[in-house]
Amino acid sequence: xxxxxxxxxxxxxxxxxxxxxxxxxxxxxxxxxxxxxxxxxxxxxxxxxxxxxxxxxxxxxxxxxxxxxxxxxxxxxxxxxxxxxxxxxxxxxxxxxxxxxxxxxxxxxxxx
DNA sequence: AGCCTGACCTAGG
DNA sequence: TCCTAGGCCAGGC
Numbered sequence: 001x002x003x004x005x006x007x008x009x010x011x012x013x014x015x016x017x018x019x020x021x022x023x024x025x026x027x028x029x030x031x032x033x034x035x036x037x038x039x040x041x042x043x044x045x046x047x048x049x050x051x052x053x054x055x056x057x058x059x060x061x062x063x064x065x066x067x068x069x070x071x072x073x074x075x076x077x078x079x080x081x082x083x084x085x086x087x088x089x090x091x092x093x094x095x096x097x098x099x100x101x102x103x104x105x106x107x108x109x110x111x112x
Numbered sequence: 113a114g115c116c117t118g119a120c121c122t123a124g125g
Numbered sequence: 126t127c128c129t130a131g132g133c134c135a136g137g138c
Contacts, residue, residue, distance in 0.1 A: 036133045036134090047135095070119085
């Protein structure tokens, strides 16, 4: 575990995100014990984008549930399309029922 | 080696 | 309640 870098940890958590659910950068960072390093999560996603990793970056949004990273996908609509394909309703780059589809690792995984 | 930027979050006015 | 400022770590120039 310690051998894994911050990115590896981020990827691991993102990969644990169930289908039809989304999480936030801050939630992941907080779960990793780096709540103040939420930017690194976004940076990790950027690196992940270049990698062929099976990291569902489309399931990661900001704290308000907005598809802030959609611009970094292959296409501006790829993120929304992927989320809608998984059953997540997205309107105007904004996830609907965000509180319901939100998946917090600190809560879900934290409860053991 | 130093400065700037970035898919963010929290706090203060 | 909305807007502005600061801070965090890593990568690029």
